[in-house]
Amino acid sequence: MARFLIVPQWQGSSSARAMQLVDGAEAIAGDLPRAACTMIEVPAEAGEDLGTGVRRLSTLRRVRELVEEAVRHAEEPLIVVGGDCGVAAGAVAATAGDDLAVVWMDAHADLNSPESSLSGAFHGMVLRAILGEGPEGLALPAGAVTPARVVLVGTRDLDPAEAAFVEEAGIRMLPTDALDDPAQLVAAVAATGARRIHIHIDLDVLDPSAITGIGFPVPFGADPVALVAALRALREAFPVAGATITEFAPASPADAASDLGTILRLVGALA
Numbered sequence: 302m303a304r305f306l307i308v309p310q311w312q313g314s315s316s317a318r319a320m321q322l323v324d325g326a327e328a329i330a331g332d333l334p335r336a337a338c339t340m341i342e343v344p345a346e347a348g349e350d351l352g353t354g355v356r357r358l359s360t361l362r363r364v365r366e367l368v369e370e371a372v373r374h375a376e377e378p379l380i381v382v383g384g385d386c387g388v389a390a391g392a393v394a395a396t397a398g399d400d401l402a403v404v405w406m407d408a409h410a411d412l413n414s415p416e417s418s419l420s421g422a423f424h425g426m427v428l429r430a431i432l433g434e435g436p437e438g439l440a441l442p443a444g445a446v447t448p449a450r451v452v453l454v455g456t457r458d459l460d461p462a463e464a465a466f467v468e469e470a471g472i473r474m475l476p477t478d479a480l481d482d483p484a485q486l487v488a489a490v491a492a493t494g495a496r497r498i499h500i501h502i503d504l505d506v507l508d509p510s511a512i513t514g515i516g517f518p519v520p521f522g523a524d525p526v527a528l529v530a531a532l533r534a535l536r537e538a539f540p541v542a543g544a545t546i547t548e549f550a551p552a553s554p555a556d557a558a559s560d561l562g563t564i565l566r567l568v569g570a571l572a
Contacts, residue, residue: 303572305333306371306381306392308341310364312348312357313387315422316516318550325514325549326384328557332565333382341367343384353436354415355423362438365391372396372543380571383547386411386424389501390439393431396542397445402495403431404486404535406454406528407503408519410463417462424548429466448472450493454479454486454531455506458519477506480527483534490539497542498535502567504548514551514560525563532570544571 309326311319323343330338341364348360355361368391372379381392386407393403405411411428415435418425426435428451433443448470455477459467467474473492479485490498505515508522535541546568551557 302334302337304375304377304379305330305338306341306368306379307338308343308364308368308381308384308388310343310361310384310388312343312360312364313385313423313427314516315420315424316550318516318552319385321550321552322384322548324557325551326382328551328554328561329382329546329549329564329568332561333568339371341371350421354418354421355426355436355439356421357423358436358439361387361423364388365394365439368392369395378541378543380568381543381545383545386427386501386503386545386547388547389427389545390430390441392543392545393446393499394441396497396499397441398497400496401446401542402450402452402490402493402498403428403446404452404454404490404498404500405456406501406506406523407456408458408505408522409503409517410453410456410459410467412463412466413460414462417460419460450495452486452489452493455523457521477521477523480523480531483531486531487534487538490535496540498539499542500532500535500544500571502544502546502571504546504564507563512560512563513556514549516548516550525566529566529570532567536570541571546571
């Protein structure tokens with residue numbers, strides 16, 4: 302049976318619906334086997350930026366430590382359920398190695414630095430921190446994950462600084478329509494030379510017509526059926542070291558219920 306780490310973190314988000322990320326994580330957990338879930342107690346306080354340009358940094362650091370510790374000591378790979386995308390930093394840190402690729406499925410690249418970010422919200426900087434650039438306590442050690450071992454999937458809304466970084470670093474990108482042929486995704490990951498993968502899903506990689514409970518919808522996203530097929534192809538081709546599924550912020554319990562079928566199909570494909 303798959304194991305899940307539930308992390309209802311909201312402090313990394315810049316959305317007006319940030320607090321609803323707590324509701325989203327709890328709604329997903331409510332439809333998972335209770336015995337398979339472990340809950341991370343996210344501090345109630347917002348936290349301080351400590352002069353770094355990252356809002357709520359002090360709390361984000363603490364949660365990152367808790368996630369990394371839980372994933373590192375797990376007896377089998379965990380699926381981490383957020384909360385905002387920031388939960389991926391600790392999850393990847395726990396399994397990073399020179400044989401790990403990060404498959405980042407997200408409408409946004411999350412590659413801003415504290416200097417380039419307009420919002421100061423960590424969920425727009427997470428992948429950059431995974432690549433070793435960011436405040437102490439959030440960023441991974443330099444070289445733990447390199448740009449050559451990252452594949453951006455369905456990413457279609459990049460800030461200018463992010464687009465420049467992608468080009469300069471040579472990060473592989475697959476457009477949404479490439480998911481119609483899962484072999485393209487498998488080939489892109491194989492080209493990294495990795496032997497293990499971490500799969501990260503921000504639910505806004507999906508088309509807004511397929512899901513309502515997201516804070517930053519971007520048109521022309523993935524079809525759920527194609528995404529599920531792509532995830533299954535990845536799992537058949539590579540050992541999965543871990544996974545994250547994030548950014549579910551339903552506006553109401555009724556809206557949560559309407560989206561959960563789609564989300565649980567993705568969870569099933571990961572598990």
